[in-house]
Amino acid sequence: MTPHVTGTVAAGPVPAEAPGEPADALLPRLSRLRERVALLVEQRSATDPTASDPLRGLYLSEEAVRHLLEPAGQGSVSQDWGPERGDRLDLLAGRLRLTELDVRILLIALAPDVERTFEPLYGYLNDDVGRRRATAGLALDLCGLPAHQAAARARFHPSAPLSALGLVVVEEPERPFLSRSLRVPDRLVAHLLGDETPDAALSGHVRPLRAPVPGEPYDEDFLLRLADRLTRVPLPVYLREHRTGDGLACAAAALRRSGRESLHFTPGGSAGQEPIAELLREARLRECAIVVSPLPENPAPLMRALTVRDVSVLFTDPRPYDPHWCDHGDPLVLDAPRLRAGAVEAWATALGAEPGPAAGPSAEPADDTMSVRERATGTGPLAHPGPGSDPTPAFDPPPGIGSPPGIGPAPGFDLAPVVAPYRLGGDRIARAARAARDLAAFDGGTLTAAHLRLAARQQSASGLERHARRIRPDVGWDDLVLPDKPLLQLHELALRARHRDRVLGEWRLSAGGGRGRGVLGLFAGDSGTGKTLSAEVVAAELGLDLYVVQLSSIVDKYVGETEKNLERIFTEADRTDAVLLFDEADSVFGKRSEVKDAHDRYANMESSYLLQRLESFDGIALLTTNLRANIDEAFTRRLDLVVDFPFPDADQRLALWRHALTHVPRADGIDPHAVARDFELAGGSIRSAVVTAAYTAAGRGAEVTTADLLEGARREYRKAGRLVPGEGTW
Known part of the structure; x- marks a missing residue:
């Protein structure tokens, strides 16, 4: 009886895999196939005059030609064969919706890769001892189907499941259709035999996606909804991430909750050279999802190749999704939830x-x-x-x-x-x-x-070093000599940085309108009063690096270039756990003026851009200025804290002198009281004076004396163009 061409192997639930070794279930199939091969060999040899010729298949004799010219009889095997239920081949057929004929063709094609005895038999039936694989014609003969049946021949078409899913490769397209060889990829044969070693073509491109650490800071409701969707319907998903790595971490957590195994694919080749067919076949064999990150500069070819309806593929990238990237079947586009800072439970588990x-x-x-x-x-x-x-x-x-x-x-x-302070996710x-x-x-x-x-x-680590100078903080609160009010404000600044996700996110106190969760502070005061040092102390308290923005790297004479440079800095800072410091900020955040010429207009455009960008900033940014009045009031309104650094009085100056001398060898009886009282110097100038005194003492190989301190203070007065006490005019 001729088997039906259409219809799937299994209706209803896919049966569980048979116990024991996978090969133990495959061998009975091959044994029954061998019986059909033997029957076909017997039928062919009964009428073939060259059956006993030892050189059969190497040349055509006159007798063989006459035999070929005789009318063709029924030379195919027509016995029905039932599928072996529960083995890996049957499970694969159920998942991929293969027809019974597809399964038989696949079994015929893979037989020589499992048992060598099929090779000479196929060579005999192909009438060519060198062609030891199954051909399209031989497969149809063994299935009992006439070679002219269109529905049967269609199973070998490139769009048919066997070829489209990468299960069978029809080789030698230059040959006539019936004599084209059929090859089963080694990875599929290995899978059917129980070997799950990934395809060698995926080496360097694919690795298992790391399981998330329990307690990582994810939006649980979002993850459960995404996991449910991935479980019900295999579909492509595009996760736009706010920070690099957020989308990958979110995908891993959602797949973990869905119970799906996953592969992390990292594109590395040029367009058209990625192992896409091998990747999709691996996902189908292991019934797992694919996570692609990061995407190449032009993701369109990759996304089009991976947008299929039977494999869940998740793409992650910071760029907004472009509909032109897919010409069919747009993915489900979602914004990956932001990772919250902290995650004590995840850190504890990881430790x-x-x-x-x-x-x-x-x-x-x-x-x-x-x-x-x-x-x-x-x-x-x-x-x-x-x-x-x-x-x-x-x-x-x-x-x-x-x-x-x-x-x-x-x-x-x-x-x-x-x-x-750390917003870390993934691994x-x-x-x-x-x-x-x-x-x-x-x-x-x-x-x-x-x-x-x-x-x-x-x-x-980030790319901020291309635009800013990194400082590894090596100071603490003990290094600050400030009045109580600015000191308390600095502590509050650190407190805001730690709890911004809770207050602005969980407690929903963000002002809305696309505003970020950044912390912005302005340090205003005379030069040397400790503004930059305070920024370093705050960074040290939070355990973050301090990046001092180089204004020379962002200010550009060409229109629009300054905004582009600033955008690069803000974008990178949003993705990095760091403190961003704009020193002498009034040069960038200055007041907008009345437009009198084109220069005023473009200067105001820069300020307007900064106002908008600060509102959406998610990081920690500190601004310092010597002239608070020069800062535009619109910037001031967007600041969380404005810390005024007063000029130190005599008591504070004495404390600064003593702190600067902490690690300096001092002569007995040294007394900084007089120099602190008589010289009105800020903290930065006091440190410079101590450095001058230290060099003087080191030059004569002695300890620092009061006279050295006095000379250092005088040097600072002279540098500033001020009258030195006790010297009169000079």
Whole structure:
């Protein structure tokens, strides 16, 4: 009976894979195929006069030609064969909706790759001992189908499932249709035999997508909706990410929740040379999704090739989606949710321990029944924070878990304020945790906040150095000598930077209108009063690098170029955990003026651009100026804090002199009281005076004396063009 050409192998649920080795289920299929091959060989040899000729297939004798000229009889096998249910071939057919004829052709084509005995048999049936693979004509004969049946021949068409899905390759297109060889890719044969080693063509392009760390800062509702959609309908998705890596981390978390395995594909070749066919075949064989990141400069060819309806493909990129990238089947376009800063639970998990209740007299031992989230937030039944206390618990991991022996945080180490400024996702938290443990092991001590901050900064490296000078903060609050009011404002600035996601995001106190969650501060005061130093201290408190914007790299004489340079800086700063410092900001953020000529008009355009860009900024930016009155009021309104740095009085000057002399060898009886009283110098000038005194003392090989300090102070007065006390005019 001739089998039907249409219809799928399995109706209803796909059966579970048969127990045992996958090859054990495939061998019975090949055994039944061999019986049909033997029957076809018997039928052919019964009437073939050259059947016993040892050189058959190498030449055509006169007798063989006469035999070929005789009317063709029924030379095909017509026995019906039922599929082997539950093996890998049957499961694959169910997933890819292959017909019974497709499965038989696939089995016939792969037989020589599994059992060598098929090679000489196929050579005999092909009437050519050198052609030891199945041909289209041989496959139709073994399936009992006439070679002229259009529906049967259509199964070999490039758009048919076998070829379109990369399961069977029809080779030698220059040959007549029936004599074209059929080849099954080695990756498919290996899969059917139970080997899941990826295709060699994907080496360097594909790696498994890292499973997200529990507790990473994602929008759970968004992830669940995306996971549900991916589970129900395979579809392409375009995730536009705000920061590089956000989309990849979001895709990994959503696929994790959907229970889908995934492959991370990184394009690296030129257009038309990417292993797209191998990638899609790998995804179909493993029934997994594909995540493509980052996209090439021109993603259109890649997206068109990967936009298929049977494989879930997620593209991630910071650029807005362009409909011209796909000429059919636009993907589902979504904005990847922003990663929140902090993620104490994720950091604790990555460090190899779970956060416990805050250390202190009222803290109780952690209960194993508490959830990870309860332990991270202190909301469990055993958490009893005192009035006004921070609900985020201290980090007290059990010894030796997830780190080298003897390497771990000290008891009572408070993890929350250390990791609060960092917006890391994907595998960057895990990598930072490993780096922090390695740094602690190198130092031979316990894990400290300095180790964590350094490791986190390494994971937040950026391209800002092309436009700004990076400063690794090496100062602290003890290095500041300021009145109480500006000092409190600086602490508040650090507090805003840590909790901006909670206040502006979770508590929805953002003003709307596309405004970002950035923190903006203005430091105003005379030169040398500590503005730049304060910015470095704030960066050190947050554990971030300080980037000082070089105005020479952004200001351009050509119209529009300054705005482009500023946009590059703001865009990069949005993607980086860092503090951005605009020193002498009044040169860029100056007041807009009445338009009298073209220069005024374009200067006002720059200011207007900055006003708009600051509103959407998500990072931390600090501005310093010596003349606050020169800053446009529109900028001032958008600032979170304006910190005024007063000129130091006599007591503060004395404290500055003493602080500058902390590490300097001093002679007995040195007294900076007189120089602090008589010379009105700001902190920067006092430091310069101490440096001058130190060089003087070093030159004569002695310690710094009061006379050296006095001479250093006089030098600073002279540099400023001021009258030196006690010298009169000069």
